[in-house]
Amino acid sequence: MAEDLADDVLRVENVSKRFGAVTALRDINLHLRKGEVLGLLGDNGAGKSTLMKIIAGFQNADSGRIVVKGEEVTFRDVDHARSLGIDCVYQDLALVNELDVVQNMFLKRELVSRPVPLLARRKMRRLTREALDQIGINIPRLDVPVARLSGGQRQAIAVARTVTSEADIILLDEPLAAMGAKEGAMILDLVQKLREEGNVSIIMIAHNYVHVLQSCDRVNLIQGGQITFDKPTPETSVEELNEIVVEEYRRARRAAHAD
Amino acid sequence: MTTDVDTPRPERQTGGSRAGSSLRRLLTLREGSIVVVTILAIVYFSVLNEHFMTTANLKNLLPYFAPFAILAVGEVMLMVAGEIDLSIGSVYLFTPFMFYEFHELGLSLVICLVASLLCAGAVGMLNGFLTAVVGISSFIVTLGTLLGVGGLTLIISNAAPVDMPGAEVTSKTVQVTHVVNGHKITLPEQVNSVGGFARVFGAGVYSELFWALLVVVVMHVVLTRSRWGMYTIAVGGNRHGAAEAGIKVRRIMIRNFILCAVLAGFVGILEATRASTVTPDTAGAAETMFRAVSAAVIGGTLLAGGEGTVIGALFGALFLGVLRDGLTLEGVSADYLDFILGIAILLAMCINVYVGRVRKGSGHG
Ligand SMILES: Nc1ncnc2c1ncn2[C@@H]1O[C@H](COP(=O)(O)OP(=O)(O)OP(=O)(O)O)[C@@H](O)[C@H]1O
Ligand SMILES: [Mg+2]
Numbered sequence: 359m360a361e362d363l364a365d366d367v368l369r370v371e372n373v374s375k376r377f378g379a380v381t382a383l384r385d386i387n388l389h390l391r392k393g394e395v396l397g398l399l400g401d402n403g404a405g406k407s408t409l410m411k412i413i414a415g416f417q418n419a420d421s422g423r424i425v426v427k428g429e430e431v432t433f434r435d436v437d438h439a440r441s442l443g444i445d446c447v448y449q450d451l452a453l454v455n456e457l458d459v460v461q462n463m464f465l466k467r468e469l470v471s472r473p474v475p476l477l478a479r480r481k482m483r484r485l486t487r488e489a490l491d492q493i494g495i496n497i498p499r500l501d502v503p504v505a506r507l508s509g510g511q512r513q514a515i516a517v518a519r520t521v522t523s524e525a526d527i528i529l530l531d532e533p534l535a536a537m538g539a540k541e542g543a544m545i546l547d548l549v550q551k552l553r554e555e556g557n558v559s560i561i562m563i564a565h566n567y568v569h570v571l572q573s574c575d576r577v578n579l580i581q582g583g584q585i586t587f588d589k590p591t592p593e594t595s596v597e598e599l600n601e602i603v604v605e606e607y608r609r610a611r612r613a614a615h616a617d
Numbered sequence: 618m619t620t621d622v623d624t625p626r627p628e629r630q631t632g633g634s635r636a637g638s639s640l641r642r643l644l645t646l647r648e649g650s651i652v653v654v655t656i657l658a659i660v661y662f663s664v665l666n667e668h669f670m671t672t673a674n675l676k677n678l679l680p681y682f683a684p685f686a687i688l689a690v691g692e693v694m695l696m697v698a699g700e701i702d703l704s705i706g707s708v709y710l711f712t713p714f715m716f717y718e719f720h721e722l723g724l725s726l727v728i729c730l731v732a733s734l735l736c737a738g739a740v741g742m743l744n745g746f747l748t749a750v751v752g753i754s755s756f757i758v759t760l761g762t763l764l765g766v767g768g769l770t771l772i773i774s775n776a777a778p779v780d781m782p783g784a785e786v787t788s789k790t791v792q793v794t795h796v797v798n799g800h801k802i803t804l805p806e807q808v809n810s811v812g813g814f815a816r817v818f819g820a821g822v823y824s825e826l827f828w829a830l831l832v833v834v835v836m837h838v839v840l841t842r843s844r845w846g847m848y849t850i851a852v853g854g855n856r857h858g859a860a861e862a863g864i865k866v867r868r869i870m871i872r873n874f875i876l877c878a879v880l881a882g883f884v885g886i887l888e889a890t891r892a893s894t895v896t897p898d899t900a901g902a903a904e905t906m907f908r909a910v911s912a913a914v915i916g917g918t919l920l921a922g923g924e925g926t927v928i929g930a931l932f933g934a935l936f937l938g939v940l941r942d943g944l945t946l947e948g949v950s951a952d953y954l955d956f957i958l959g960i961a962i963l964l965a966m967c968i969n970v971y972v973g974r975v976r977k978g979s980g981h982g
Contacts, residue, residue: 436863526820
């Protein structure tokens with residue numbers, strides 16, 4: 359157990375978050391081991407994205423503790439979380455339609471010249487091209503506004519932006535949502551590659567059980583703002599996950615009927 | 618926020634003459650259409666009236682154009698961030714009066730300039746705070762400060778004009794030697810002059826043009842090649858996403874409000890110094906603001922945020938100046954002037970929208 363604790367790059371302890379009358383997270387506990395890929399499942403509105411935003415420093419928790427690499431932290435802002443190696447691919451991607459591919463890839467981590475801090479566009483373009491090639495994303499032109507790209511291409515850029523950053527704790531909020539089968543497989547392959555290299559730890563939110571069982575070391579299920587299920591992937595199955603979620607749904611319906 | 622997500626289409630074959638293809642390339646720029654429209658207007662008036670393309674007339678044109686170019690550039694930085702500043706009219710009026718008041722305290726001209734620009738910046742900071750932190754729409758906030766600061770100007774000036782310190786005109790008589798038919802004759806001539814400060818800040822013939830071009834060049838580089846510019850676009854294009862990416866949205870907004878107000882105050886001082894006197898004319902101040910916003914908009918900057926161009930604002934201001942000057946030169950009566958200007962603005966906007974659609978390749982839908 360002590361060994362487990364030391365292995366955790368991230369611990370979320372008793373974190374709660376309310377939005378007015380809605381309780382998005384209630385005393386949630388979650389941990390992420392070094393080099394592990396953790397799959398996070400849950401219904402719409404279960405609180406998955408809220409948890410990611412809190413870990414990424416974008417939103418503040420109402421209460422609870424967050425421990426990053428053994429040290430308790432209270433994030434001041436996104437930059438603070440990023441300086442600790444945490445980076446998030448948000449569900450809404452956080453791309454700026456009016457900026458081009460290169461500018462979006464380097465948004466908030468621009469390279470600038472010296473002594474006059476002007477954007478080092480040529481260098482950023484070269485690095486963008488290299489990064490996209492390395493991952494295997496094919497985007498013919500880098501100088502077009504991302505508004506003109508397809509949903510899948512946009513998602514690929516958002517993922518590439520985070521994966522090629524310095525971050526070693528990577529949060530992926532439904533990275534496959536807009537992807538076709540082939541592009542989705544490419545992202546899963548990318549996650550697989552990172553998993554084999556073992557340098558980064560990943561939390562991946564997905565709705566597809568098969569994807570999660572394929573690409574993750576461990577599965578967490580979040581229901582009503584709490585983790586209700588936590589097992590290594592080899593010990594669970596599509597049937598079991600399905601059973602739990604469907605059971606939950608049936609129970610809720612019976613309760614509604616009883617009222 | 619409107620976004621159009623198109624699939625990238627193959628580059629169209631560029632055929633035709635070289636001039637044709639470079640014109641097409643110009644039109645693919647955001648500011649391309651207003652540049653073309655402005656050139657057409659200049660050609661039109663040059664052909665129509667031989668006096669248009671004279672040095673004397675170009676000097677007449679400058680005050681119709683240079684001050685508005687600077688004001689419009691400030692407005693562009695705000696509009697790209699998705700906000701607007703209507704209060705620039707009043708700040709433009711208020712700042713030279715503060716300059717005057719500081720001078721009354723016995724401060725030197727340069728200190729007066731800095732102090733009065735700080736006052737302008739304070740108005741911008743207030744606008745920014747109320748918009749970015751309190752969360753009131755900038756249209757409402759700056760409508761409030763437009764009236765409030767206008768009223769404040771009337772109070773501190775007692776609604777009376779003042780002479781601009783440092784812009785006093787001194788006349789002296791000098792002997793000038795002319796050569797007429799090979800004979801030298803020396804005649805007395807009256808020469809007016811103003812101090813060095815005034816010549817730099819508005820009274821010199823090319824002073825306002827110099828400042829306008831300087832502001833345009835610097836802010837063009839800022840908007841297109843600096844972090845500040847990129848964050849401004851991000852804040853206007855996708856505010857939530859910008860914040861998620863870690864951009865300090867409020868800081869950027871407040872900074873741009875301050876910039877806009879300081880530029881407006883600076884133009885106020887240039888204009889007051891040029892005229893050597895300043896009248897607390899709040900109606901005229903509002904009109905100045907409308908002209909500046911028009912220049913920014915017809916230059917190709919969207920009110921919705923995310924897109925805009927500093928070069929376009931320069932040409933928007935030039936276009937309005939050329940129209941005013943050209944029509945005045947033609948002897949068009951003042952009664953018709955605004956009517957024609959209004960129609961010209963609408964026409965220029967239609968061309969902008971059309972060219973914009975072609976540029977984005979989204980067809981004619
Ligand atoms: N900024 C906000 N303001 C108010 N309520 C919010 C806000 N963000 C989230 N919520 C609420 O908190 C709850 C959890 O939302 P969250 O986005 O975390 O769900 P999710 O698990 O990511 O769902 P999905 O699978 O649909 O993405 C929902 O009821 C949502 O309406
Ligand atoms: Mg979500």
